[in-house]
Amino acid sequence: MPNEISVTVNGTRHTSSVEPRTLLVHYLRDELGLTGTHVGCDTSQCGACTVVVDGSAVKSCTVLAVQADGSEVTTIEGLAQDGELHPVQEGFWEEHGLQCGFCTPGIIMTLHQVLDEQPDPSEEEIRHSLAGNICRCTGYQNIVKAAQFAAQRMQE
Amino acid sequence: MIAGQVSKLIGSRVKRKEDPRLITGEGKYTDDVILPGMAFFAVLRSPYAHARINSIDTAAAAHPDVLGVMTGAEINDRCAEPFPLFAILEGMQYPERWPMAATKANYVGEPIAAVAASSRAAARDALDLIEVDYDPLPVVTDMETAADADTPVIFEEMGSNLCYEATDQAGDPDRAFAEADGVVSARLEQPRLIPNPMEPRAAVAEYERSTGNATLWVTTQNPHIERMVAAKMLGMPENKLRVIAIDVGGGFGCKINTYSESIIAIALAEHIGRPVKWAEDRTEHFVATSHGRGQAQYVEAAYKKDGTLLGMKLKIYADLGAYAQVISHVIPTLTPSLSPGVYGIRDIGWTTIGVFTNKIPYDAYRGAGRPEAAYIIERVMDLIADATGKDPVAVRRKNFIPDDAFPYETPTGMIYDSADYNAALDKALDIAGYDDLRAEQKAARKDGKLMGIGVTVTTEVCGFGPAAAMGGLGGFESATVRVDPMGKVTVLTGASPHGQGEETSFAQIVADDLGVPFEDVEIIHGDTSIVARGVGTFGSRTLVVGGTAILKANEQIKDKATRIATALLENKIEDTLDPQLVTLEDGLFSIQDMPDQYVTWAEVGSEAYDGQLLPEDEQPGLEAVSFWEPPGLTFPFSAHIAVIEIDQDTGEVSLKRYVSVDDCGTVINPTLVEGQIHGGLAQGIGQALLEQAVWDDEGQLVSGSLMDYAMPFAQEFPMFELDRTVTPSPVNPLGAKGIGEMATISATPTVANAVIDALSHLGVTHVDIPMTAERIWRVLQNHGSRRRGGRS
Ligand code: FES
Ligand code: FES
Numbered sequence: 001m002p003n004e005i006s007v008t009v010n011g012t013r014h015t016s017s018v019e020p021r022t023l024l025v026h027y028l029r030d031e032l033g034l035t036g037t038h039v040g041c042d043t044s045q046c047g048a049c050t051v052v053v054d055g056s057a058v059k060s061c062t063v064l065a066v067q068a069d070g071s072e073v074t075t076i077e078g079l080a081q082d083g084e085l086h087p088v089q090e091g092f093w094e095e096h097g098l099q100c101g102f103c104t105p106g107i108i109m110t111l112h113q114v115l116d117e118q119p120d121p122s123e124e125e126i127r128h129s130l131a132g133n134i135c136r137c138t139g140y141q142n143i144v145k146a147a148q149f150a151a152q153r154m155q156e
Numbered sequence: 157m158i159a160g161q162v163s164k165l166i167g168s169r170v171k172r173k174e175d176p177r178l179i180t181g182e183g184k185y186t187d188d189v190i191l192p193g194m195a196f197f198a199v200l201r202s203p204y205a206h207a208r209i210n211s212i213d214t215a216a217a218a219h220p221d222v223l224g225v226m227t228g229a230e231i232n233d234r235c236a237e238p239f240p241l242f243a244i245l246e247g248m249q250y251p252e253r254w255p256m257a258a259t260k261a262n263y264v265g266e267p268i269a270a271v272a273a274s275s276r277a278a279a280r281d282a283l284d285l286i287e288v289d290y291d292p293l294p295v296v297t298d299m300e301t302a303a304d305a306d307t308p309v310i311f312e313e314m315g316s317n318l319c320y321e322a323t324d325q326a327g328d329p330d331r332a333f334a335e336a337d338g339v340v341s342a343r344l345e346q347p348r349l350i351p352n353p354m355e356p357r358a359a360v361a362e363y364e365r366s367t368g369n370a371t372l373w374v375t376t377q378n379p380h381i382e383r384m385v386a387a388k389m390l391g392m393p394e395n396k397l398r399v400i401a402i403d404v405g406g407g408f409g410c411k412i413n414t415y416s417e418s419i420i421a422i423a424l425a426e427h428i429g430r431p432v433k434w435a436e437d438r439t440e441h442f443v444a445t446s447h448g449r450g451q452a453q454y455v456e457a458a459y460k461k462d463g464t465l466l467g468m469k470l471k472i473y474a475d476l477g478a479y480a481q482v483i484s485h486v487i488p489t490l491t492p493s494l495s496p497g498v499y500g501i502r503d504i505g506w507t508t509i510g511v512f513t514n515k516i517p518y519d520a521y522r523g524a525g526r527p528e529a530a531y532i533i534e535r536v537m538d539l540i541a542d543a544t545g546k547d548p549v550a551v552r553r554k555n556f557i558p559d560d561a562f563p564y565e566t567p568t569g570m571i572y573d574s575a576d577y578n579a580a581l582d583k584a585l586d587i588a589g590y591d592d593l594r595a596e597q598k599a600a601r602k603d604g605k606l607m608g609i610g611v612t613v614t615t616e617v618c619g620f621g622p623a624a625a626m627g628g629l630g631g632f633e634s635a636t637v638r639v640d641p642m643g644k645v646t647v648l649t650g651a652s653p654h655g656q657g658e659e660t661s662f663a664q665i666v667a668d669d670l671g672v673p674f675e676d677v678e679i680i681h682g683d684t685s686i687v688a689r690g691v692g693t694f695g696s697r698t699l700v701v702g703g704t705a706i707l708k709a710n711e712q713i714k715d716k717a718t719r720i721a722t723a724l725l726e727n728k729i730e731d732t733l734d735p736q737l738v739t740l741e742d743g744l745f746s747i748q749d750m751p752d753q754y755v756t757w758a759e760v761g762s763e764a765y766d767g768q769l770l771p772e773d774e775q776p777g778l779e780a781v782s783f784w785e786p787p788g789l790t791f792p793f794s795a796h797i798a799v800i801e802i803d804q805d806t807g808e809v810s811l812k813r814y815v816s817v818d819d820c821g822t823v824i825n826p827t828l829v830e831g832q833i834h835g836g837l838a839q840g841i842g843q844a845l846l847e848q849a850v851w852d853d854e855g856q857l858v859s860g861s862l863m864d865y866a867m868p869f870a871q872e873f874p875m876f877e878l879d880r881t882v883t884p885s886p887v888n889p890l891g892a893k894g895i896g897e898m899a900t901i902s903a904t905p906t907v908a909n910a911v912i913d914a915l916s917h918l919g920v921t922h923v924d925i926p927m928t929a930e931r932i933w934r935v936l937q938n939h940g941s942r943r944r945g946g947r948s
Pocket of ligand 2: 097098099100101102103104134135136137138354405406655
């Protein structure tokens with residue numbers, strides 16, 4: 001039996017009917033066409049699917065769409081404001097924080113929240129905060145630098 | 157030619173062109189393709205490593221959500237031929253492979269049937285409605301006994317599980333062993349690895365019944381090879397199949413192969429009359445996408461007391477899995493070829509034994525055959541250091557191919573293009589502060605701490621072709637350079653970058669070479685209907701071969717543009733001009749000694765198509781296509797140093813420092829090169845410390861998900877310390893050597909050597925990779941902490 005849900009995604013309210021088993025990530029990608037959020041695993045390890053739901057970074061492969069009923073969701077598509085990149089996005093571009101880019105939206109959304117909570121993290125704290133994200137391309141070094149760049153930019 | 161030119165962008169840290177779309181969610185990966193009326197399909201896979209398929213009952217799948225089912229018999233019947241193989245080795249035997257197993261499954265994960273349905277979930281559900289009756293058969297998992305007479309034979313018609321056994325030698329290995337002061341020997345394991353690019357594989361197909369034209373969006377590193385293989389198998393002309401791979405989320409070798417799902421996708425789209433999509437789950441990836449490495453290596457090395465390596469004898473078993481694919485069977489043969497490494501050894505004998513087992517096929521994984529070689533020779537150097545009581549650095553220096561010997565032909569027939577190993581090693585030692593590290597280690601040992609320092613100097617072969625090195629895939633790359641009426645440049649490249657950043661590095665080359673702004677250059681790739689035939693991105697070939705193809709097309713563009721500019725300038729000065737007097741500099745075509753008289757790329761571009769002032773013998777248009785095949789291979793090299801500590805209580809290894817000095821010849825964009833090194837190091841270190849595919853005797857993959865297979869996380873690494881030397885390659889005009897795989901190749905033996913170095917005073921001379929906490933803990937239990945010789 002499909003369920004009716006109403007979710008605000010990147011500031012736009014959507015009312016949809018979804019199967020109860022539909023994952024939030026598949027709702028975002030297949031129903032709303034927001035394909036910037038990726039699916040990299042089926043065991044909640046990789047973090048490619050990370051989005052912000054009501055202010056918290058969550059793995060959208062681990063949340064049912066019906067659980068997001070009434071929520072505010074921000075995806076990678078909603079991060080830049082008025083054509084201005086978010087400092088974390090800027091950091092990734094400046095510091096070569098991505099190669100294939102597949103893990104990137106999830107890591108950006110994770111770091112976006114990390115820096116919200118801890119504006120001046122140490123290298124170790126940044127690495128620790130990425131324990132739920134896997135990148136196979138970068139060796140993480142420039143992701144750490146991207147986070148440091150963003151932290152500094154956000155303090156300016 | 158670029159050499160000697162005053163460069164503006166080549167060599168600079170230009171930010172990537174591909175990033176704005178990828179950091180805002182506008183990338184176009186295969187699973188992002190959404191087509192009207194698109195259905196989804198899922199693949200039923202064999203749960204057995206080896207089983208006879210007695211029957212398949214698909215009746216229950218006649219569910220209303222199901223749009224079509226295909227079994228092995230049906231899809232194989234639709235195919236004109238089985239999967240093609242390239243570079244067939246002399247005397248090798250191999251089984252035919254079709255998209256699905258129809259009568260017998262030969263590995264866990266082999267496709268058995270496919271179901272198309274209206275949604276992802278419905279397709280998945282419908283798999284449970286298919287009933288397959290299997291008879292399990294004896295399973296072959298051990299590569300070393302796979303070809304023995306009493307081992308069950310997987311493919312009866314072959315009579316054994318042997319693909320090939322190749323024995324050869326160079327020089328006189330027996331002489332080397334007779335003259336030796338001593339011999340070191342070891343059995344080295346190269347576990348299979350799961351490539352795990354973060355984007356799982358996916359395929360979307362659309363089939364136009366009225367014309368027979370098909371389009372396949374697919375996660376591939378080489379769309380043109382994919383098209384060639386898929387068209388062949390489906391009995392389609394190549395020009396009726398379009399393959400598109402715009403953004404690909406990493407490949408590392410496992411996206412070279414054309415997989416069954418591509419063939420199934422096209423056949424299903426044709427069958428149900430709707431576009432279809434398949435997207436692999438991560439857990440499916442573990443049994444559906446090829447693995448890498450997987451060798452058992454036996455090495456004996458003859459040495460002199462002074463540390464000279466005289467000769468080696470190698471026996472290498474390679475676990476090919478159930479089938480050979482593309483050129484997978486050739487990869488293990490690269491291992492003996494590269495086993496001399498950077499050392500001037502003359503006498504070497506080897507046997508390479510490729511066998512079939514009941515495992516998913518093996519294929520390229522970052523480095524493909526060369527990491528296995530570097531691992532052998534760099535372990536051997538440390539074994540000799542142990543045996544002679546010499547410092548590992550001194551032993552290496554003693555054996556280096558001399559700096560003035562290049563180009564240098566190895567006894568195994570490789571022609572090293574250029575190198576200076578001492579320079580790279582000096583730099584690495586200097587950055588690491590090697591002598592201080594050794595002093596620190598001495599002190600640490602006194603305090604009962606386990607600290608290790610690993611050193612390697614390695615080389616690898618890349619920049620593939622020429623054609624002779626490619627076994628029928630082609631050794632070229634293509635480039636089309638097009639200048640439009642606004643003077644903007646579009647480049648179509650046959651290479652298919654998927655993270656390496658060639659949209660940026662190629663644009664840097666074009667901007668400098670033509671003198672146009674970087675922003676005015678667009679690089680297009682990954683679409684067989686747009687791009688001239690290409691080979692693809694693997695074997696660190698894209699910049700070397702693809703970049704040079706662009707330079708060659710630019711030459712034609714500059715010639716024609718100069719002729720058009722001459723006509724425009726003649727019109728300007730109302731006089732005739734010798735075209736020799738017109739030169740292109742900084743993007744302006746001007747007359748010698750008359751710098752005020754010039755025309756721009758926009759004027760030339762516009763005239764090329766407007767054509768009113770074109771000379772009589774000149775045709776309109778400003779576009780050039782070039783195919784370029786390199787005359788030889790390139791050999792980047794590196795000197796790496798790792799510092800590790802071992803927790804005595806848990807056996808856990810922590811990487812404290814990593815120094816990576818790499819030489820990839822001319823560097824177009826240092827930032828991109830460093831990125832390749834960082835990522836390469838992480839994969840090589842992962843192999844040394846964490847990663848391995850584990851199988852049980854039934855051929856089940858025990859480490860079959862991200863919960864069971866250890867991928868490296870950010871916390872595993874310190875900040876890597878990078879530097880480089882620059883020894884241009886003489887085999888291409890860029891002087892570039894390729895850097896995609898070098899760091900992976902070096903990192904595994906470097907870290908392995910460091911860990912063993914930490915234990916050497918306990919009498920430990922070898923530990924197999926991955927050096928997990930458990931494995932090291934066991935070594936510590938067996939060796940205690942008593943000092944037993946080894947190097948000081
Ligand atoms: S897709 Fe959600 S954690 Fe991997
Ligand atoms: S950039 Fe490719 S997985 Fe992170």
